[in-house]
Amino acid sequence: xxxxxxxxxxxxxxxxxxxxxxxxxxxxxxxxxxxxxxxxxxxxxxxxxxxxxxxxxxxxxxxxxxxxxxxxxxxxxxxxxxxxxxxxxxxxxxxxxxxxxxxxxxxxxxxxxxxxxxxxxxxxxxxxxxxxxxxxxxxxxxxxxxxxxxxxxxxxxxxxxxxxxxxxxxxxxxxxxxxxxxxxxxxxxxxxxxxxxxxxxxxxxxxxxxxxxxxxxxxxxxxxxxxxxxxxxxxxxxxxxxxxxxxxxxxxxxxxxxxxxxxxxxxxxxxxxxxxxxxxxxxxxxxxxxxxxxxxxxxxxxxxxxxxxxxxxxxxx
Numbered sequence: 001x002x003x004x005x006x007x008x009x010x011x012x013x014x015x016x017x018x019x020x021x022x023x024x025x026x027x028x029x030x031x032x033x034x035x036x037x038x039x040x041x042x043x044x045x046x047x048x049x050x051x052x053x054x055x056x057x058x059x060x061x062x063x064x065x066x067x068x069x070x071x072x073x074x075x076x077x078x079x080x081x082x083x084x085x086x087x088x089x090x091x092x093x094x095x096x097x098x099x100x101x102x103x104x105x106x107x108x109x110x111x112x113x114x115x116x117x118x119x120x121x122x123x124x125x126x127x128x129x130x131x132x133x134x135x136x137x138x139x140x141x142x143x144x145x146x147x148x149x150x151x152x153x154x155x156x157x158x159x160x161x162x163x164x165x166x167x168x169x170x171x172x173x174x175x176x177x178x179x180x181x182x183x184x185x186x187x188x189x190x191x192x193x194x195x196x197x198x199x200x201x202x203x204x205x206x207x208x209x210x211x212x213x214x215x216x217x218x219x220x221x222x223x224x225x226x227x228x229x230x231x232x233x234x235x236x237x238x239x240x241x242x243x244x245x246x247x248x249x250x251x252x253x254x255x256x257x258x259x260x261x262x263x264x265x266x267x268x269x270x271x272x273x274x275x276x277x278x279x280x281x282x283x284x285x286x287x288x289x290x291x292x293x294x295x296x297x298x299x300x301x302x303x304x305x306x307x308x309x310x311x312x313x314x315x316x317x
Contacts, residue, residue, distance in 0.1 A: 022195025122150020178304020
């Protein structure tokens with residue numbers, strides 16, 4: 001049985017399977033991105049930490065490792081955003097993803113240059129705006145996901161976004177296996193995006209300490225910090241997260257909290273300090289128990305997806 005399925009997401013992106021790898025700073029470097037794309041999904045460079053020159057170099061590194069489609073995640077509030085967009089166009093990147101700032105400005109620059117836009121949105125209103133701005137697709141992200149999150153969970157968000165927009169829709173937040181993928185498709189998605197699950201893969205450069213922290217975590221072990229600063233982030237509970245929560249309770253200034261949080265993701269994912277670093281992870285951490293290759297993971301998810309669909313077809317009328 002073929003594991004492939006055709007959706008508007010696979011067609012527009014030119015990929016075998018409708019599985020996107022969520023972009024993560026300090027993790028989504030060329031080896032992971034290329035591994036996901038070579039396995040039939042869409043790898044995405046975590047480009048928010050790059051200068052324009054570093055971005056160009058990373059794009060070229062991916063191309064040295066694979067000849068399949070891949071994307072780049074950018075931060076639209078970057079002080080050098082115009083130069084970064086120029087790099088994406090000059091390097092003929094397939095698609096850009098991003099979650100803040102002015103989507104219309106990005107789309108107006110990238111579209112004439114042949115680069116598609118798939119904004120990451122946390123609400124129906126943001127999905128509608130992305131469509132009005134001319135986006136090529138939309139990644140609807142529930143608050144179960146790791147990293148920067150909104151306030152709405154995937155179960156109510158995906159179907160309402162599906163009813164609101166006609167764009168190809170990718171579901172993110174709360175998906176780590178084929179059952180989650182089947183559920184997302186039942187709600188109206190045409191593809192999924194996973195971040196946390198791809199952190200714990202063989203090709204992921206995340207530090208072993210941090211991978212083990214995610215494997216050991218249960219569904220109750222994540223929390224959201226940054227509600228006061230306006231940048232809520234879901235992380236694994238550890239010493240750093242507890243201290244951040246205490247700063248919020250004692251009403252420390254936004255600047256003090258921002259300075260405290262600076263560099264903490266690099267500390268966790270690069271240097272391996274899983275207690276003092278920011279271990280961004282979704283609630284799906286409780287589903288993660290092994291470290292497969294990206295190829296093994298994608299094949300497993302597609303098998304589980306088809307098996308889940310088949311079982312649903314056996315439910316008595």
